[in-house]
Amino acid sequence: MMNKSIKQPVRSRTLAWGALMCMAALFSGNAAAQLTIVSFGGAYQEGQSKALFQPAAKALGITIKEETYTGIADLRLKVKAGAVSWDIVASGSGSAARAGSEGLLEALDYKAIDVSSFAPGLTQEFCVGGDVFSTVMAWNTKTYGDKGPQNWADFWDVKKFPGKRSYRKGVAGALEPALMADGVPPNKVYEVLSAPGGIERAIKKIKELKPNIAVWWSSGAQHAQLMKDGEVDMITGWNGRFDVVAKDGAKVAYTFNQALLDYDCFGIPKGAPNKALAVKFLNEISKPQYQAEFTKYITYGPTNKKAYDGPAIPAAYAKTLPSYPDNAAKQIIIDLNWYTKNEARASELYQNMLTE
Helix, strand or coil: HHHHHHHHHHHHHHHHHHHHHHHHCCCCCCCCCEEEEEEEEEHEEEEEEHHHHHHHHHHHHCEEEEEECCHHHHHHHHHHHHCCCCCCEEEHHHHHHHHHCCCEECCCCCCCCCCCCCCCCCEEECCEEEEEEEEEEEHHHHHHCCCCCCCHHHHHHHCCCCCCEEEEECCCCCHHHHHHHHHHHHHHHHHHHHCCCHHHHHHHHHHHHHEEEEECCCCCCHHHHHHHHCCEEEEEEHHHHHHHHHCCCCCEEEEEEEEEEEEEECECCCCCCHHHHHHHHHHHHHHHHHHHHHHCCCEECCCCCCHHHHHHHHHHCCCCCCCHHHHCCEHHHHHHHHHHHHHHHHHHHHHHHHHH
16 A cells, blocks of 8 residues: 555656646747658759758758658649648649649748749749759750850751750650740740640641651750760750769750740648648748858759849859849740640640650
8 A cells, every 4th residue: 555655646746747848848939840841862952951951940940851752743642642741842843833733732821931032933822933944955065166056946957057966755845945946036935835736836846856856855864964975966954964964074065045944942732741830941941041052052043033142152153053144034934824724735745746
């Protein structure tokens, strides 16, 4: 009896202490909070982690768990299964627009995410821009020296610029160059694509070039490797990928003239476990100092124009980035609304052309 009477108060004190600890955790703010972020891995995510994720987590007093995925299809499975464990997903702008239209992403609150100093066109309802890249025309400097193609008409001109071409296997970013090569002014491209027969006109133009296309590329790694190995003389692709292989000795150069300005972005999955904190985090990494830091890891530009102010991005380096004002002025911005409405049909017609 004596032992029993002694144990009871000890147990009560243990329960009381546990309750006290739980209450302390509830009122400790974000100190123990964690966000799970998913991106594409490799050097790209490594740069995101060092420039964005970890510094922002420190500033907010939270921890970050990082995962990788292959794309929005992975998110679709989680949302449909009601098993969303991610708080933030990195995405391409087009994929995010389609995911949002499918109900896979939360609409963002731009009263809580400050994008007032962002360049126009680099945010959308479901995704906030994180970095800017360009789909450019690039050439083998061993073949053409510094006198490579300067517009899409040059890219299509196999007499003036003989040699093997490589073009994208997917439709995204494939139709716009064809129309510019066919004489459509850059600012009229989406108007023509939206008109009856516009998609067919672009595909017809690509079909003209088809005999000279040696490789239809399907990934950034592939198109960069093609230029590193010197397998083709002229190619379309993403500027940052070409810069990486150029540092490794690839004979490659490119121009921003008539390039397609696009961006990667961050969204919040539908049903994210920590939505409110995710919004705060997106606001944090949208600040100019974080975006300026990210440019040190890859030649993709900031979406926040203030990142170009001050010494964070050296002036000479800034002039090499896609969103630098002088470079951006030479390009057309990818029209996400057009892709949301038309990509399925355009892709079907494009793939039919490839298999003819």
